Amino acid sequence: MLQARWSEMFPCVVARASTMEIISSGMGGTRSGSIQLMRAELQVLSPLVPIREVTFLRFCKQHADGLWAIVDVSVDGVLRPDSGTGAGPAGYMGCRLLPSGCIVEDMQNGYAKVTWVVHAEYDEAAVHELYRPLLRSGQALGARRWLASLQRQCEYHAILCSNPHPNHGDRHEPISPAGRRCMLRLAQRMADNFCAGVCATAAQKWRRLDEWRVEGAGGRDPASGEDKVRMMARQSVGAPGEPPGVVLSATTSVRLPGTPPQRVFDYLRDEQRRGEWDILANGEAMQEMDHIAKGQHHGNAVSLLRPNATSGNQNNMLILQETCTDASGSLVVYAPVDVQSMHVVMGGGDSAYVSLLPSGFAILPDGHTAPAAATDPSPQGSSPNAHGGSSNNSPGSLVTVAFQILVNNLPTAKLTVESVDTVSNLLSCTIQKIKSALQASIISP
Structure with missing residues (x-):
C-alpha cells in the first residue's frame, strides 16, 4: 500500500x-x-516492449x-x-x-x-514479435514474474538481517555494516538508472534519436540481417551521482535460440572470461575484490571488480557490478567507478555523490517451449545449435544489451554522428563476441 x-x-x-x-x-x-x-x-527490460x-x-x-x-x-x-x-x-x-x-x-x-x-x-x-511468446507465457508481466521478484527481494532482506558480514574477497577487513548498506544503495541506484535507460521511462529525460542500423560487424550470420540499435541522448548538468556532459544510451535486443538464460548469465558474470567481451577489461580477466551476497544463489550479489591491467589510468578504476537472477530472468549491471570514491562508500560515506553511468544486460527466457522429444541431455549445457541441431523455435534467451556512455563532458556540446557510430558499433561488437563465446546463433529485429 x-x-x-x-x-x-x-x-x-x-x-x-x-x-x-x-x-x-x-x-x-x-x-x-x-x-x-x-x-x-x-516494464519489460527491452526497447522492443x-x-x-x-x-x-x-x-x-x-x-x-x-x-x-x-x-x-x-x-x-x-x-x-x-x-x-x-x-x-x-x-x-x-x-x-x-x-x-x-x-x-x-x-x-x-x-x-x-x-x-x-x-x-x-x-x-x-510488442515486437520476438517478445510475443514471452508475454503470452506469462513470464514477462504475469504472476510468475511478480512472485519471483518478491521471493528474491524477501530473501535479500532476510540475509541482510541475519548475516552482519555477508561478503568475501581478498580484503583483510570485512566491509562494515554501514559501508555494506552504502554499497548496496549505490548498486541499487546503478540498476535503477540502467532500467530507466533501457525502457526510456519518464524518470530520466531522454531524447530519442533515429534508430541506428549497424552493418558488417564481424562474424554476423547473413540470415540475421542488421542490428537495430535504439539511440537516446540527454544533457547531464552534473547533478549528484552523474558526470556532467552529453550522455548517449545505446540499446538493442537479440534472441539466442537454443541457449538457456542461465548459461548466458553464468558467462557474463564470470570475471575470468570478462576480457572476451568487455572493453574495460582490456582483453584480460578481472579480479573480484569484494562480494556482498544478496541471496542464497551465488548469482545474487554486488561485487567490486578490478581490471588486471598495468596502465596507471586503469589502476584508478574499479567496476561496481550487481547481478541478480530468479525464475523469471536475470540482470548483470556494471559501471566504472574511481578507487577514491569507493573507499569513501565502503567506509560508510555518502554514496549519492558517486558518479556512475551503468551498462549491462537483461536476460529473459524467450517464451518458447521445448518439443517433447528434443531435450538436451548434455551435462555441460552446451548449445544444441553448436552441433547444428537447433531450430529457430527451440527454447532460448532474449538478451538486451545497453550502454550509457559520456561522449562529451560539456552539457551544451552537440552530439556528433561519429560519437553515435562509435557507441553503436561497440554495442554490436560486444554482441558478436558474446555470440562467438557461447557458440550461439543470433536472431535480431
Missing part, C-alpha cells in the same frame, strides 16, 4: 509508481477497506485474522472513456488491468503464503 516500498520490492517490473489520491484510509485504525488511486509504469502505463484503484481488505487481499483494477475506461478502444489519448498504452492482485496469509511460523493473480489485457500489436 506504500508505493515507494512496492516499487522497491519489484525493481525490474515497476519503473515508476505514484499514489494520486487516497480515497479511504481504512477502518478501525487498520488498512482494511482502504482504497487509493495509483499510477504505475510497468513499450512501457505499460496503468492508472488503477488499489483496494485492501482483511478477510480473516492473518488473511489479507490486495486487488487492483484499471480505471482508464472511467477516467478516459474513449481509451478503451486502444485508439484513445496518447497516455493510454494499450494495457488494462482487470481485477488483479494477491492474497497474503500468515502461516504462523514466520512465513507468509502469497497467492498472485494477474488478469490483464494488452495490445499485442505494440
Whole structure:
C-alpha cells in the first residue's frame, strides 16, 4: 500500500509508481477497506516492449485474522472513456488491468503464503514479435514474474538481517555494516538508472534519436540481417551521482535460440572470461575484490571488480557490478567507478555523490517451449545449435544489451554522428563476441 516500498520490492517490473489520491484510509485504525488511486509504469527490460502505463484503484481488505487481499483494477475506461478502444489519448498504452492482485496469509511460523493473480489485457500489436511468446507465457508481466521478484527481494532482506558480514574477497577487513548498506544503495541506484535507460521511462529525460542500423560487424550470420540499435541522448548538468556532459544510451535486443538464460548469465558474470567481451577489461580477466551476497544463489550479489591491467589510468578504476537472477530472468549491471570514491562508500560515506553511468544486460527466457522429444541431455549445457541441431523455435534467451556512455563532458556540446557510430558499433561488437563465446546463433529485429 506504500508505493515507494512496492516499487522497491519489484525493481525490474515497476519503473515508476505514484499514489494520486487516497480515497479511504481504512477502518478501525487498520488498512482494511482502504482504497487509493495509483499510477504505475510497468516494464519489460527491452526497447522492443513499450512501457505499460496503468492508472488503477488499489483496494485492501482483511478477510480473516492473518488473511489479507490486495486487488487492483484499471480505471482508464472511467477516467478516459474513449481509451478503451486502444485508439484513445496518447497516455493510454494499450494495457488494462482487470481485477488483479494477491492474497497474503500468515502461516504462523514466520512465513507468509502469497497467492498472485494477474488478469490483464494488452495490445499485442505494440510488442515486437520476438517478445510475443514471452508475454503470452506469462513470464514477462504475469504472476510468475511478480512472485519471483518478491521471493528474491524477501530473501535479500532476510540475509541482510541475519548475516552482519555477508561478503568475501581478498580484503583483510570485512566491509562494515554501514559501508555494506552504502554499497548496496549505490548498486541499487546503478540498476535503477540502467532500467530507466533501457525502457526510456519518464524518470530520466531522454531524447530519442533515429534508430541506428549497424552493418558488417564481424562474424554476423547473413540470415540475421542488421542490428537495430535504439539511440537516446540527454544533457547531464552534473547533478549528484552523474558526470556532467552529453550522455548517449545505446540499446538493442537479440534472441539466442537454443541457449538457456542461465548459461548466458553464468558467462557474463564470470570475471575470468570478462576480457572476451568487455572493453574495460582490456582483453584480460578481472579480479573480484569484494562480494556482498544478496541471496542464497551465488548469482545474487554486488561485487567490486578490478581490471588486471598495468596502465596507471586503469589502476584508478574499479567496476561496481550487481547481478541478480530468479525464475523469471536475470540482470548483470556494471559501471566504472574511481578507487577514491569507493573507499569513501565502503567506509560508510555518502554514496549519492558517486558518479556512475551503468551498462549491462537483461536476460529473459524467450517464451518458447521445448518439443517433447528434443531435450538436451548434455551435462555441460552446451548449445544444441553448436552441433547444428537447433531450430529457430527451440527454447532460448532474449538478451538486451545497453550502454550509457559520456561522449562529451560539456552539457551544451552537440552530439556528433561519429560519437553515435562509435557507441553503436561497440554495442554490436560486444554482441558478436558474446555470440562467438557461447557458440550461439543470433536472431535480431
